Amino acid sequence: MISFASFPVQPELDTAKHFSAADDAMDLDDEDFEVGGSKVTWPGETITSSQTYMRGHGTYVENEEVIASVAGTIERVNKLVTVRAIRTKYNPEVGDLVVGRITEVQPRRWRVDANSRQDAILMLSSVNLPGGVQRRKLESDELQMRTFFEEGDLLVAEVQAFFGDGTMSLHTRSLRYGKLRNGQLVTIPPILVRRLKSHFTTLPCGVDLILGLNGYIWVSKHVKENEQEGEEGFDAEAVYSNRNDHIDDSTRMAITRVANIIQVLASHWVPLTDALLLEAYEWTIENNTDPKSLLLEDVGDALVATITQN
Amino acid sequence: MGSRVEVLNDGGFRSDGRRQYELRDMTVDLSQQGVADGSAVVTHGLTQVLVSVFGPREAKMRSQTMHDRANINVEVSVAAFSTGERRKRSRGDKRILEMAATIKSTFEPVVQTTLYPRSQIDIFVQVLQQDGGVLQACINATTLALVNAGIPLLDFVCAVTGGVLSTSPMLDLTLLEENDIPHLTVAVMPKTGKVTLVTMETRLHVDRFEEIFRLAGEAGKVIHAEMKAAVRERTGRLVGAMGSGPRPTGGDFEDDAMDGV
CATH class of the missing domain: 2.40.50.140 (Nucleic acid-binding proteins)
Structure with a gap:
């Protein structure tokens, strides 16, 4: 069954409030670096809605929700939400x-x-x-x-x-x-x-x-x-x-x-x-x-x- | 059953002083163990299991590589000193092989193996102490070790054993209780409530099954909270440690800025 409620508020993380608040008036200068904070997440944790945000690495989409698949910090660049795992294997890039x-x-x-x-x-x-x-x-x-x-x-x-x-x-x-x-x-x-x-x-x-x-x-x-x-x-x-x-x-x-x-x-x-x-x-x-x-x-x-x- | 020990006494207490639905004390240690990519030590009461995860890495055996996803390899070893009676089990022991296969099939739908084609994820499970609920401890420890290794999972997998004494269901059985009453192990993914494993080696009346199955699912959520707290603590600490050094990209002002939004 599909419910149309706003996505669940998680008081301990505060990400929900954060993302919905940033929705209408986005000030890019302020929000490029989310790394500094302690927005920690772990597998199975809902981050945001997939209708307003794109999923990046460390996330997957189910029931129109972006859900974390690794334990780490939430990062966001414009509409792209990624979770950077605190510990992973090396991910190569050209020139490394x-x-x-x-x-x-x-x-x-x-x-x-x-x-x-x-x-x-x-x-x-x-x-x-x-x-x-x-x-x-x-x-x-x-x-x-x-x-x-x-x-x-x-x-x-x-x-x-x-x-x-x-x-x-x-x-x-x-x-x-x-x-x-x-x-x-x-x-x-x-x-x-x-x-x-x-x-x-x-x-x-x-x-x-x-x-x-x-x-x-x-x-x-x-x-x-x-x-x-x-x-x-x-x-x-x-x-x-x-x-x-x-x-x-x-x-x-x-x-x-x-x-x-x-x-x-x-x-x-x-x-x-x-x-x-x-x-x-x-x-x-x-x-x-x-x-x-x-x-x-x-x-x-x-x-x-x-x-x-x- | 000819047991001298009363599994559930008239006052509603079990042999170790717990109530019917009470779980044993659970501890989680996520600290680094040797060179493993991720590891976890989980205890449920007197049962203790150590899991080390390596990978994803190059498959040791070429024949095992799959071109579209990673291969999960589970090896279980039971320490000779883990039971009351010292007993050496060989690696080829059928029961141990079956347990490894169970763990593997529990995690195959949960780990996002398609992200790592042609590689292999090795899970080494070591049972250090046994006092009932060994499979449950193995599964919980494997979940935590995988999370610790940064391997993408759809959700945590939380396992609990349950048993039924005539009509009264009980959770998280000790070895004593496991020997006496029919029991089953249930592994759930708490977010969706999906069940990834139900296994039962004893006979249980079909009318009793539904209740204990539902109870075990509920208990999985309690275990999940415990596991989540451990992961949050560990991840938070590591993130904090990484931030404590001089940081090339400035970002401290962020939190203050966000409060104003």
Whole structure:
């Protein structure tokens, strides 16, 4: 039976009032960002009527009502209502920087685990091969794919496109992308990695960071600009090498410290920024905290309390 | 029945001091468990179940992938120490396999699997303590773990066991009561009142069925309120924690602005 009553008021959420009030006179400037508030919802919760609003991600329509299907915050852009889940798998978009791990070598392609709902694909044609950028791919390259990447190798790449079934295709056709070494992988929930101007950062403590949008973060020894492999001398030995450089003890400590800080921040659900990391790093140095004790609960709590205050 | 324990005494109390329609104490823990994408520990009285959800992720077995939706894979394991008598169950135990199949068929219509073609959602259920209502605890914990993992669901699924002693219906049975009286498990989606599971392994008079079925549906709403409160608490806390750091997009003024509308 269809009833024509106005949609149910939910006193604890106040969204109903909110949406109906915003209905007639909409002031876009005020309402673009709904993120700030605490409009939390969960599966099965009615958000609004589907006659006045369009459903977005995290919602579905039943009986002319827009209903949330995930637990998270309600967001609205004009007439589009979405629910952003507080915790999900990584949702790739073209141009995203990701860190991944090779899971399989297949004909002319590698499969890459990128923390997404399906493995990503890296085509042989989307990687830079030794001997210059313009080099043609030969049959012999297909046969020696394992000399470039083999199972278990870590790499940094960019999302290039999507295949018909939604699988993402990666590429490493830039000198900044490619195989990873000299460091450590830290996995955090993808929602905690914000889109930044640059996802390659260098901390003053001699540590390079690659913030993959998929929640994989690579913490490694700093490589000086002039020592990076240049366009001319594209050196296969260095780019596809499986061996670490010499890393001295202080650098190892710094890498561990940064990795542990990231883990502590993630466990307290604090979004990662380089400024925040730097502040946390300085805090640990000031307090003479060794990397190991960072993982203790009280030390982590104290760290997070200090840096989120500012 | 030759039981020495009185299931319902003359004063209307059950063996553990509850009334007929009283549910046991329910606790929910949604904190992170290891590397799982979502997890939940649910207790109903002395029954405790831990569920870890992984996915949606690349299917481990290619043969299991479906091109239009995700495959749900449920594995149940029962801890050897979970019962009064220590007993090791093998993974191939028929009862456990059946329980896994029941959980799978309960959630297949609820999870929006069509959003994740060719992938797999793994649900690992571990029964830590058993004191009746194991299936109910498994289903409630699975719902919460799925919500916690951010997997889209049409609604919560809330399960309750019910039983009938001669003519008096009872809810949320303990192991003692389950052994003595006919019982069934009902799982409902509280928003629409749809029932996703009714299962009964014992014989119950058909005239008694309707009443206990209706009661279990009502009790599902009580469980739902409990689960909702836990999810709201957890989600609110995480949203709060995310907002506590420096935020790139300003938005704090919003709430004040909205009050004026």
